[in-house]
Amino acid sequence: MAATAAAIAMDVLGHGLAVPDATRLRGEPGRPPAQVDKAFDRWRETLPASIGRLRQVLYDDEDRRAESLAFLDTVITAVSAKIDAESAGTGSTEPDDAPTATERAWRDERIRFYYELLALRAEFDPEARGGPAFDTAEGLESFLAGIESN
Amino acid sequence: MAEVRLTPKFIKALQKLGHKQMDRAKKSLLQFQANPRHPSLHFEKLSGSPYCTIRVDMNHRIVVRDEGDDRYEMVDIGNHDYVDRSYG
Numbered sequence: 001m002a003a004t005a006a007a008i009a010m011d012v013l014g015h016g017l018a019v020p021d022a023t024r025l026r027g028e029p030g031r032p033p034a035q036v037d038k039a040f041d042r043w044r045e046t047l048p049a050s051i052g053r054l055r056q057v058l059y060d061d062e063d064r065r066a067e068s069l070a071f072l073d074t075v076i077t078a079v080s081a082k083i084d085a086e087s088a089g090t091g092s093t094e095p096d097d098a099p100t101a102t103e104r105a106w107r108d109e110r111i112r113f114y115y116e117l118l119a120l121r122a123e124f125d126p127e128a129r130g131g132p133a134f135d136t137a138e139g140l141e142s143f144l145a146g147i148e149s150n
Numbered sequence: 151m152a153e154v155r156l157t158p159k160f161i162k163a164l165q166k167l168g169h170k171q172m173d174r175a176k177k178s179l180l181q182f183q184a185n186p187r188h189p190s191l192h193f194e195k196l197s198g199s200p201y202c203t204i205r206v207d208m209n210h211r212i213v214v215r216d217e218g219d220d221r222y223e224m225v226d227i228g229n230h231d232y233v234d235r236s237y238g
Contacts, residue, residue: 048197083230104233111230118213119201122225133155144176150165
C-alpha cells in the first residue's frame with residue numbers, strides 16, 4: 001500500500017512540477033506547437049483521475065496517512081513556488097514577451113491543480129471542519145468585523 | 151441566503167492576509183453568502199469533490215466545501231488566481 005501511495009504521490013508531483021512550464025516552452029522554439037498542445041491536453045485530461053487516486057489512497061492507507069499528508073504539504077509548497085516563478089517569468093510587459101494563449105492556459109491549469117491539492121489537504125485536516133456558522137448578513141458581518149490581521 | 155461556516159483553518163488563513171486583502175476577502179464572503187454564484191466571485195467547481203473556489207482578488211481564492219442544502223464551509227485561502235480561464 002505504501003508503495004502505491006508513493007507512486008501516486010510521485011505521479012501527482014509530476015503533474016504539478018515536471019510538465020514544461022511557460023518559460024521553458026518559450027526556450028524551446030524548435031518544439032512544434034502541436035506537441036506542446038498535446039502534452040497540455042494530456043495533462044489536463046489525466047489530472048482529475050490522478051487527484052482521485054491520491055484521495056483514495058489517503059483514505060485507504062490509514063497507517064501511512066500522516067506521512068503522505070506531510071509529503072502532500074511539500075508538494076503544495078513546491079507547486080505554489082513554481083506558479084510564482086512562472087508568473088515572474090511571464091510578467092514582462094514587452095509585446096514580444098507577452099505570454100501566449102497556451103502559456104496562460106498552462107499556468108491556469110497549474111493553478112487549478114494547486115487548488116485541487118489545497119482542497120484534498122483540507123479534506124484530511126480536522127481544523128478545516130466546524131466553526132461558527134452564519135445564515136444572516138448581519139451575523140457574518142459582525143463576526144468578520146472582529147477578525148484582524150496577525 | 152446561504153449558510154456560511156468559517157472553519158478554524160480558514161480563520162487562521164484570513165488572519166494571515168494583509169489589511170487590504172482581508173477586507174476584500176470579507177467582502178467576497180458577504181457576497182458569497184448573498185449569492186454563491188455571483189459573477190464577481192468567479193465560482194469554480196473542483197473536479198470529483200464537493201469543493202469549489204471563489205475569487206478574492208487577483209492573487210487569492212477561497213476554498214469552499216459545499217455541504218449541500220445551501221450550506222458551505224470556508225476551509226482555506228490560496229494565494230494564486232487564474233489568468234484568463236473561464237469558470238463553471
